[in-house]
Every structure is written in C-alpha cells, then in structure tokens.
Amino acid sequence: MNKTFTPSSDADLAPFNRLESEVRSYVRAFPVLFDRGLNTTLIAADGREYIDFFxxxxxxxxxHNNPAFKQALLDYIERDGIVHxxxxxxxxxKAxxxxxxxxxxxxxGLEYKLQFPGPTGTNAVEAALKLARQATGSSNVVAFTNGFHGVSAxxxxxxxxKDFRTASGISLANVTMLPYDGYLGEGIDTLDYFEKLLDDPNSxxxxxAAVILEAVQGEGGINIASTQWLRRLRELTKRHGILLIxxxxxxGIGRTGKFFAFEWSGIxxxxxxLSKSLSAYGTPMSLVLIRPEIDVWKxxxxxxxxxxxxxxxxxxxAAFDVFWSDTKFQDEIARKSAVLEGELKTIADAFPALGLSVxxxxLMFGLVCDKHRTFASAVSKEALSRGLVIETAGSYGEVVKFMTALTITEGDLRRGLGIIRDSISTLAAKFN
Incomplete structure (x- = not known):
C-alpha cells in the first residue's frame, strides 16, 4: 500500500461536483475516485489501495466481486439468461x-411466503407496512427512537x-414513536410504557397494525435490543393482536453472526x-417474508x-449454496468477531481520557465517544488519510461504525484496526 492517501484530484472529481445533485453524501466523506474492488480492498483510479471497513x-x-459468485453471474450473462x-x-x-x-x-423451522417488491430496502418496508395495515384494518404503526427504515414516505x-424527516416536505403520519431498548438508560424497561399504553383504553x-424495529440498530449507532426485551415485545404484540415486523x-444476512439478527432472541x-446484502454482489434486491395467514394481497x-x-x-x-449450507461460515464470523471486539476494547482502554466504549x-460494532460528538468523524477522516474507509453513525455521529465484509481476512482486519488505533493516537491530544 502507498503511504499517502490524499483525496483524488479536483479534475477527477470535477464532473461530480459540477453536475451531480447536492444530495450526494458519501463522496463528501470519502473524496476518492474508486475504480475496482476485491473482497475488502478498494482500489482508486490512481492505483492506491484502501481497506474497506464501510x-x-x-x-x-x-x-467486493466475490469469486464464488462472479463466475455464476458471468456464465448467466454469457448464455443470455433473462435479466428483467x-x-x-x-x-x-425458481433456483x-x-x-x-x-x-x-x-x-x-420458519414458514413464510416470499414477496419480491421493488429493489431497495425502503421498497420492502413500504410493502410490509401496507400489508400489515391491510391485514389488520388498522392504520397506526409503532416504531422506535433512532430507528432507520428508509426515506420514501x-x-x-x-x-x-430529523434531517431525513425534514427533507420529506410533507407531514409524516400514522406512526407512534416509542423508546427503544436502553433509550432511557440502564435499569429501565421501555416496554413498561408501551404495555401501559396498550392496556389503558384512554391512553x-x-x-x-404493526410494530416495526431493527434487532440491532445500525444507523442509530449500533444499539442492540436485548433478548429479554425482544421476547417481551413479541409476547405483547401477540397478546394484543399486533403484527411484528x-x-x-x-x-441481517449474517451481519450479527446468524443469518437473521433476531435469531439470537429466539422470536x-x-x-x-430483507435487502442490502441479500443479492450477495451489491446488485439491488429486496424481499419481504410474510407469515402465510396474513398474505392477504390481491x-x-x-x-x-x-x-x-x-x-x-x-x-x-450461489451465496446460500456456498456460505449457508452448514455452520462453517457462522463459526468464522464468530472467530473474527472475537478479534474485532477484543481489539476495540483494547483501543478503548488505551485512551481512558476519551471515555470510549464498545x-x-x-461483525457489526461501534466505537462510541459520547464525550466528544465530533470525535468519530475526525477518526473517519484521519483513517481515510491512512488508507481505511470507515463511516460514522448515531444521533450525533458519535459512533465509529465497523461494517467490514464478513469475508475479511484476519490480516486485513487487524491492519484496519491498527489504522484506527494510529488515527486515535494522532487525534487524542486534540480531544483530551
């Protein structure tokens, strides 16, 4: 790898700045003209190589371009397989x-009908909410603080x-926001409030019609709903005839170590x-799984x-055949997860004045700095200058968000974590 990772030249980025809408975001955080990708290596147009933790x-x-799937895709295209x-x-x-x-x-032991909506995650959420309202005859939906489900209406x-909601330009109705697990601090079960509202006819x-949530909130800052909380939520929704989405x-798709993030709770x-990594290759695809008795679509x-x-x-x-036919892939994720968690805790302990937590x-982790809300973005910027692409999350952007590919080598994982440590070491004096 090259030692200097300056942004791409103004000439390289000029067409984007001149013609692309101001709505663009990630290119502002990572102003690099990328050309190729291989597993967890991103290669810029000028040949510089970056480790991808994004x-x-x-x-x-x-x-990127997993060879286990690439040949299957090339073969399909070569034989003029149906695309659209x-x-x-x-x-x-069918396959x-x-x-x-x-x-x-x-x-x-799951039984679901499969619905293929439009290609993005927000398409899947729109379909799920519409179906829940049709199946129950109710219009209201409960969602949770710091949740992210898409940006269509x-x-x-x-x-x-807030920024996404403000950009809508219309009133966003028929959803009641409630506090997610841990939102009010340790020792407070936020479902007490929900249960009270449900039990009181005058609340x-x-x-x-439904409750929608993420078992692990990603954009919200890597917030994990506990097994106890999820099981209680499932019991509450069943008791009151509310669908759980x-x-x-x-x-999902193995990110937390199991195919579904909710599997850890047994609900x-x-x-x-489902969407994002469902296609396994970065191509757009989404899916809605529906309990058969509520598949009321015409x-x-x-x-x-x-x-x-x-x-x-x-x-x-191809991904199902290669990675999910046995438990080897899940075992590999668990091993790498232990490395990631252990190294992040070591980093946090090495800089006590910053008050970092993990x-x-x-392979879905956050390094949190509640003490300094600009710290995570500074780490992301410094890491990019050292050859690592990593984003931030949380209400205030206070979380350095680790979302590396599940197929990353342990060597690249440790090298990336070394860059994070060096970046924090460089910045620590500024934030102490």
Missing amino acids: GGAGALNYG SLDLATNAK FIEAFEKHILQPR GALAATGY GLDKP LDEIQA VPDIIT PAAHTGTFRGNNLAFVTAK RGRG
Whole structure:
C-alpha cells in the first residue's frame, strides 16, 4: 500500500461536483475516485489501495466481486439468461426460491411466503407496512427512537432521523414513536410504557397494525435490543393482536453472526424485510417474508418494474449454496468477531481520557465517544488519510461504525484496526 492517501484530484472529481445533485453524501466523506474492488480492498483510479471497513453500508457482507459468485453471474450473462422479468417465472428465480427454502427457512423451522417488491430496502418496508395495515384494518404503526427504515414516505414516517424527516416536505403520519431498548438508560424497561399504553383504553394510542424495529440498530449507532426485551415485545404484540415486523435490511444476512439478527432472541416475527446484502454482489434486491395467514394481497396490489432482478437471484442463490449450507461460515464470523471486539476494547482502554466504549455483535460494532460528538468523524477522516474507509453513525455521529465484509481476512482486519488505533493516537491530544 502507498503511504499517502490524499483525496483524488479536483479534475477527477470535477464532473461530480459540477453536475451531480447536492444530495450526494458519501463522496463528501470519502473524496476518492474508486475504480475496482476485491473482497475488502478498494482500489482508486490512481492505483492506491484502501481497506474497506464501510462495506457498502451493509450491502457487501460477502465483499467486493466475490469469486464464488462472479463466475455464476458471468456464465448467466454469457448464455443470455433473462435479466428483467417483473414477476414472471424464471429459472433463476425458481433456483433462488428453492435455495432460500432449503438453506434459510427449513433449518430454522420458519414458514413464510416470499414477496419480491421493488429493489431497495425502503421498497420492502413500504410493502410490509401496507400489508400489515391491510391485514389488520388498522392504520397506526409503532416504531422506535433512532430507528432507520428508509426515506420514501411510508418508511420515513417510521424513521427517527430529523434531517431525513425534514427533507420529506410533507407531514409524516400514522406512526407512534416509542423508546427503544436502553433509550432511557440502564435499569429501565421501555416496554413498561408501551404495555401501559396498550392496556389503558384512554391512553390515546390508536391500536397499531404493526410494530416495526431493527434487532440491532445500525444507523442509530449500533444499539442492540436485548433478548429479554425482544421476547417481551413479541409476547405483547401477540397478546394484543399486533403484527411484528423485523427490519433485517442492514443487520441481517449474517451481519450479527446468524443469518437473521433476531435469531439470537429466539422470536419469530410475522413479517421480515430483507435487502442490502441479500443479492450477495451489491446488485439491488429486496424481499419481504410474510407469515402465510396474513398474505392477504390481491394480484397486482403492490407492484414494481424492477421486482425481478435475475442477476441478483443468481448471485444470492450461489451465496446460500456456498456460505449457508452448514455452520462453517457462522463459526468464522464468530472467530473474527472475537478479534474485532477484543481489539476495540483494547483501543478503548488505551485512551481512558476519551471515555470510549464498545458495543456490537458479530461483525457489526461501534466505537462510541459520547464525550466528544465530533470525535468519530475526525477518526473517519484521519483513517481515510491512512488508507481505511470507515463511516460514522448515531444521533450525533458519535459512533465509529465497523461494517467490514464478513469475508475479511484476519490480516486485513487487524491492519484496519491498527489504522484506527494510529488515527486515535494522532487525534487524542486534540480531544483530551
């Protein structure tokens, strides 16, 4: 690797600055003209190599251009396999459905119908919320503080982020926000409040059609709902006839060490939304899993031009066959998770004046600095100058967010963590 990682030249970035909308965000944090990617290495147009701890914000759990899937994709394209199909039957879709049933649903004793909405995560959330309202006849939905479910209108109403909500330009209604697990501090079970609202007929809470949440909040700052809290929430929703929707778009597909993040608690949701790493290759794809008895859709009641991405079906099916046919991949994630957690705790302990803390699960971790809200962004910027791409999260951007590919080598994992440590060492005096 080169030792100097300055931003790409003004000439390289000029077309983006001149013609692309002001809405762009990640290119501002990482002003580099990237050209190629291989597993957890990003290669800039000028040949500089970066370690990728960003992972496409959760869309690249299997790394860039995984060779286990690339050949299957190339073969499919070479033989003129169907690419666009709406919801027509294709061999690629059939193979995906059968592999998903064999490797994901059956081993977990799960029974769901599969709905293929539009290609993004917010499309899946929109479909899930619409279905829940149709199935129950209620319009209200409960969501949680610091949750992120997308930026189209329905999903955005269930998202807590102020900047996203303000940008909507309309009133965001029919969602009641409640405190997530741990939001009010240790020793306070936030579900006491929810249960009281449900039990009191005069509480003013319109009976929800559904509750939607992430078992691990990613954009919210790597907040983990405890097993006890999730089980109590499942019991509450069952008792009151409320559907439970688990948003597994970022925390799913192995990110926390199991295929679904909710698996750690043993609960079974009524509806599950999936996207991001589902396609295994960074191509757009989303999926809604629906308990069969609430699949009340009428034909064409929810459509989308790009709900039949066969290229995504091909790579996703290959991922199931390669990584989810046994427990070896999960064991590998657990081993790397121990390395990541241990090294982050060592880093936190090495800089006591900063008041750093560590939280996370699997290969989804956060290094938190509540004491200095600009610290995480400073670490991200410094790390980029040293050849590491990593983002931030949390209400105030106070969390350095670790979302490296699950396929990262231990060597690259340790090298990236070394860059983080060196970056913090450089910055520590400024923030002490």
